[in-house]
Amino acid sequence: xxxxxxxxxxxxxxxxxxxxxxxxxxxxxxxxxxxxxxxxxxxxxxxxxxxxxxxxxxxxxxxxxxxxxxxxxxxxxxxxxxxxxxxxxxxxxxxxxxxxxxxxxxxxxxxxxxxxxxxxxxxxxxxxxxxxxxxxxxxxxxxxxxxxxxxxxxxxxxxxxxxxxxxxxxxxxxxxxxxxxxxxxxxxxxxxxxxxxxxxxxxxxxxxxxxxxxxxxxxxxxxxxxxxxxxxxxxxxxxxxxxxxxxxxxxxxxxxxxxxxxxxxxxxxxxxxxxxxxxxxxxxxxxxxxxxxxxxxxxxxxxxxxxxxxxxxxxxxxxxxxxxxxxxxxxxxxxxxxxxxxxxxxxxxxxxxxxxxxxxxxxxxxxxxxxxxxxxxxxxxxxxx
Amino acid sequence: xxxxxxxxxxxxxxxxxxxxxxxxxxxxxxxxxxxxxxxxxxxxxxxxxxxxxxxxxxxxxxxxxxxxxxxxxxxxxxxxxxxxxxxxxxxxxxxxxxxxxxxxxxxxxxxxxxxxxxxxxxxxx
Amino acid sequence: xxxxxxxxxxxxxxxxxxxxxxxxxxxxxxxxxxxxxxxxxxxxxxxxxxxxxxxxxxxxxxxxxxxxxxxxxxxxxxxxxxxxxxxxxxxxxxxxxxxxxxxxxxxxxxxxxxxxxxxxxxxxxxxxxxxxxxxxxxxxxxxxxxxxxxxxxxxxxxxxxxxxxxxxxxxxxxxxxxxxxxxxxxxxxxxxxxxxxxxxxxxxxxxxxxxxxxxxxxxxxxxxxxxxxxxxxxxxxxxxxxxxxxxxxxxxxxxxxxxxxxxxxxxxxxxxxxxxxxxxxxxxxxxxxxxxxxxxxxxxxxxxxxxxxxxxxxxxxxxxxxxxxxxxxxxxxxxxxxxxxxxxxxxxxxxxxxxxxxxxxxxxxxxxxxxxxxxxxxxxxxxxxxxxxxxxxxxxxx
Numbered sequence: 022x023x024x025x026x027x028x029x030x031x032x033x034x035x036x037x038x039x040x041x042x043x044x045x046x047x048x049x050x051x052x053x054x055x056x057x058x059x060x061x062x063x064x065x066x067x068x069x070x071x072x073x074x075x076x077x078x079x080x081x082x083x084x085x086x087x088x089x090x091x092x093x094x095x096x097x098x099x100x101x102x103x104x105x106x107x108x109x110x111x112x113x114x115x116x117x118x119x120x121x122x123x124x125x126x127x128x129x130x131x132x133x134x135x136x137x138x139x140x141x142x143x144x145x146x147x148x149x150x151x152x153x154x155x156x157x158x159x160x161x162x163x164x165x166x167x168x169x170x171x172x173x174x175x176x177x178x179x180x181x182x183x184x185x186x187x188x189x190x191x192x193x194x195x196x197x198x199x200x201x202x203x204x205x206x207x208x209x210x211x212x213x214x215x216x217x218x219x220x221x222x223x224x225x226x227x228x229x230x231x232x233x234x235x236x237x238x239x240x241x242x243x244x245x246x247x248x249x250x251x252x253x254x255x256x257x258x259x260x261x262x263x264x265x266x267x268x269x270x271x272x273x274x275x276x277x278x279x280x281x282x283x284x285x286x287x288x289x290x291x292x293x294x295x296x297x298x299x300x301x302x303x304x305x306x307x308x309x310x311x312x313x314x315x316x317x318x319x320x321x322x323x324x325x326x327x328x329x330x331x332x333x334x335x336x337x338x339x340x341x342x343x344x345x346x347x348x349x350x351x352x353x354x355x356x357x358x359x360x361x362x363x364x365x366x367x368x369x370x371x372x373x374x375x376x377x378x379x380x381x382x383x384x385x386x387x388x389x390x391x392x393x394x395x396x397x398x399x400x401x402x403x404x405x406x
Numbered sequence: 407x408x409x410x411x412x413x414x415x416x417x418x419x420x421x422x423x424x425x426x427x428x429x430x431x432x433x434x435x436x437x438x439x440x441x442x443x444x445x446x447x448x449x450x451x452x453x454x455x456x457x458x459x460x461x462x463x464x465x466x467x468x469x470x471x472x473x474x475x476x477x478x479x480x481x482x483x484x485x486x487x488x489x490x491x492x493x494x495x496x497x498x499x500x501x502x503x504x505x506x507x508x509x510x511x512x513x514x515x516x517x518x519x520x521x522x523x524x525x526x527x528x529x530x531x
Numbered sequence: 532x533x534x535x536x537x538x539x540x541x542x543x544x545x546x547x548x549x550x551x552x553x554x555x556x557x558x559x560x561x562x563x564x565x566x567x568x569x570x571x572x573x574x575x576x577x578x579x580x581x582x583x584x585x586x587x588x589x590x591x592x593x594x595x596x597x598x599x600x601x602x603x604x605x606x607x608x609x610x611x612x613x614x615x616x617x618x619x620x621x622x623x624x625x626x627x628x629x630x631x632x633x634x635x636x637x638x639x640x641x642x643x644x645x646x647x648x649x650x651x652x653x654x655x656x657x658x659x660x661x662x663x664x665x666x667x668x669x670x671x672x673x674x675x676x677x678x679x680x681x682x683x684x685x686x687x688x689x690x691x692x693x694x695x696x697x698x699x700x701x702x703x704x705x706x707x708x709x710x711x712x713x714x715x716x717x718x719x720x721x722x723x724x725x726x727x728x729x730x731x732x733x734x735x736x737x738x739x740x741x742x743x744x745x746x747x748x749x750x751x752x753x754x755x756x757x758x759x760x761x762x763x764x765x766x767x768x769x770x771x772x773x774x775x776x777x778x779x780x781x782x783x784x785x786x787x788x789x790x791x792x793x794x795x796x797x798x799x800x801x802x803x804x805x806x807x808x809x810x811x812x813x814x815x816x817x818x819x820x821x822x823x824x825x826x827x828x829x830x831x832x833x834x835x836x837x838x839x840x841x842x843x844x845x846x847x848x849x850x851x852x853x854x855x856x857x858x859x860x861x862x863x864x865x866x867x868x869x870x871x872x873x874x875x876x877x878x879x880x881x882x883x884x885x886x887x888x889x890x891x892x893x894x895x896x897x898x899x900x901x902x903x904x905x906x907x908x909x910x911x912x913x914x915x916x917x918x919x920x921x922x923x924x925x926x927x928x929x
Contacts, residue, residue: 425645464692
């Protein structure tokens with residue numbers, strides 16, 4: 022395993038500070054039930070308390086960026102699905118946005134609406150699953166996870182009928198979307214969106230006030246505002262620390278300025294806030310979806326100037342970013358006028374949010390580590406690329 | 407004829423049956439493995455599990471003393487509980503005076519607990 | 532008629548023994564009882580594994596096992612063949628022992644675990660005249676034997692020479708040791724009331740009926756508190772969710788039996804469930820009237836049937852709990868044991884004494900009630916309030 026840095030085995034004191042016992046170095050992962058994929062944490066424990074933690078990633082490295090530099094612009098689109106495989110549609114959107122900036126394409130209104138609807142549906146299912154995974158990491162043998170997956174299934178069914186795939190949607194195109202909504206899709210989406218508040222209520226009623234859940238998450242893994250900003254944390258994790266920064270409000274990309282929604286902010290920055298901010302965000306997402314589903318009108322779904330074959334954007338560079346469910350997802354592209362990007366770089370929110378893991382975990386118990394990791398919300402496809 | 411007439415015999419036989427209950431299936435599994443799936447041990451398969459990595463350092467270490475503190479408190483309380491049992495058995499035949507002495511005894515238990523509590527022993531560091 | 536049915540196993544045994552020479556009768560009598568205990572509870576174990584998977588699946592909107600049934604046919608019987616399939620799988624799986632492990636201790640740990648678990652059934656009255664050994668110190672025997680399981684858990688964890696196993700074993704010891712005291716203290720309240728350590732006498736003390744309700748100890752304030760304390764400790768002693776920290780699947784993978792495979796793993800599984808039945812059975816004996824029917828007009832149902840009905844009900848409740856709550860953390864677990872369970876159990880003893888000295892009537896109920904609710908509010912709510920745990924309100928930015 023040459024790409025994985027080995028942990029130096031004896032470069033710290035093996036005796037604990039108070040001298041009552043030896044330290045224990047444990048590799049948690051890659052083959053571990055709750056590292057959300059092939060992720061590894063080299064943890065040093067004093068009893069049960071974490072005194073050192075080193076995240077080690079790269080197990081799922083697939084050379085995504087270099088491969089994309091050797092592929093046509095469109096050829097990378099299905100490959101972006103595999104970044105954060107929970108949210109392929111937002112990945113598509115971020116990439117399409119960058120290319121559209123580069124090529125100067127205009128997205129028709131209907132396509133913008135479809136993008137908002139699919140992206141917000143993606144956010145709903147991502148947050149639902151995250152809540153399930155998080156409580157699963159706390160040891161709630163599967164029940165919340167299955168409840169969350171029940172909701173996710175409905176949304177994935179919608180994706181399937183729209184794009185033909187449940188997870189690897191490959192739906193967006195430069196300047197619009199691949200295909201128009203099938204007949205009756207909007208009604209189906211409206212039904213799913215109408216059912217979601219009930220699910221969120223149920224989830225909140227069952228879990229948000231649960232004493233064990235509160236004891237396991239409140240004041241656990243607290244992150245200060247300053248640390249969050251300095252470590253360039255984005256997404257719900259940043260907002261849980263109390264920073265009002267949501268790209269849908271800041272950049273107003275797409276047509277987000279047309280929708281009324283609020284941004285929930287936490288005050289403590291701990292695991293409970295990260296959990297609750299996502300719950301509240303789901304409620305806001307439902308509001309956006311209701312407005313978008315009501316406001317969508319007929320029209321073309323792709324910019325007529327957009328070329329599928331022989332697509333060569335003019336020389337230049339562009340950075341397209343969106344508020345993905347996990348944070349700021351950005352694509353940085355440099356075009357040399359050829360059919361494939363000269364430089365292609367992803368700003369993965371999972372990876373950057375993960376960098377503060379040690380700061381959050383130090384001094385906590387080993388049981389908290391998995392909960393904190395769960396609340397960071399990572400997908401290894403995106404972390405390792 | 408009743409098993410209660412021979413309590414020691416019964417417990418001895420139950421213990422032996424328990425051993426047999428554990429060992430017979432293990433023996434069957436061993437026979438099966440011998441006949442149909444002989445062991446093919448190798449250093450990787452029989453390595454200590456540590457999430458797919460080679461285990462570094464030893465697991466047999468001097469572990470944190472926190473656990474032992476609890477063990478010591480347990481010892482005190484467990485012994486005191488044993489003292490409580492004969493008291494409890496004869497409680498119905500005793501009067502209020504005995505009850506008060508029971509209360510004193512309980513108070514001693516509780517003061518021990520309170521001491522440990524105030525000392526911070528019960529708080530996991 | 533109902534009496535014949537009630538005593539059917541006892542009479543059957545006596546009838547069988549009548550055909551045997553006198554010298555062999557004690558041994559055969561013992562062996563027959565042992566066979567009945569092992570077969571009955573092993574069957575219950577098989578059914579419970581199925582019930583648990585099915586129940587958890589229902590809680591989680593799944594089907595659970597529904598394929599395995601009668602082999603070579605299409606009859607699936609709601610997946611009831613699953614326990615047999617699991618057993619065969621466990622028997623035929625390769626038994627992997629890590630090279631680093633202490634092989635002898637590693638081998639003996641599961642065997643040692645089964646012995647105390649089965650021994651504890653010796654004093655459990657599962658029906659009228661259906662207790663294997665009516666010991667004067669039955670309860671003491673039960674607790675003494677039950678404490679021996681900790682030894683085996685530590686043997687398993689330490690001999691595996693695995694860091695996760697070590698953590699699991701340490702957690703298991705700390706947890707089982709801590710919850711043993713409230714477990715014993717909550718049963719001491721029953722002993723004070725009955726004045727005997729004999730499980731049979733304890734059941735007898737709850738045989739009468741008082742109006743609609745039976746005179747079970749759970750229907751007194753101190754008994755109710757004792758029962759709840761007992762069941763919480765029992766959950767912790769049998770390492771069941773939300774106290775499954777020694778296994779802690781999401782944290783320390785499988786805890787102390789992480790290096791076990793094949794039938795040794797199955798033995799851990801089996802012993803855990805048998806231990807759960809034993810401790811639930813003791814809870815029934817102490818607080819739920821043992822094998823007595825809940826209503827006088829239901830006494831025609833055999834006593835052993837009542838015992839198993841109550842046992843399965845308790846097991847179902849444990850499955851329900853497992854399907855609904857997250858796991859505690861180590862420090863919270865220990866705090867809960869020492870700062871809540873232990874003081875509550877001690878105060879409960881005072882409650883029993885006062886209940887005993889007061890004359891029956893409403894004042895006794897009020898005082899008994901106050902002695903349970905007061906400490907609960909003080910300790911439970913008070914400790915919670917000190918932790919600043921609460922639902923929060925959130926700000927919204929436009």
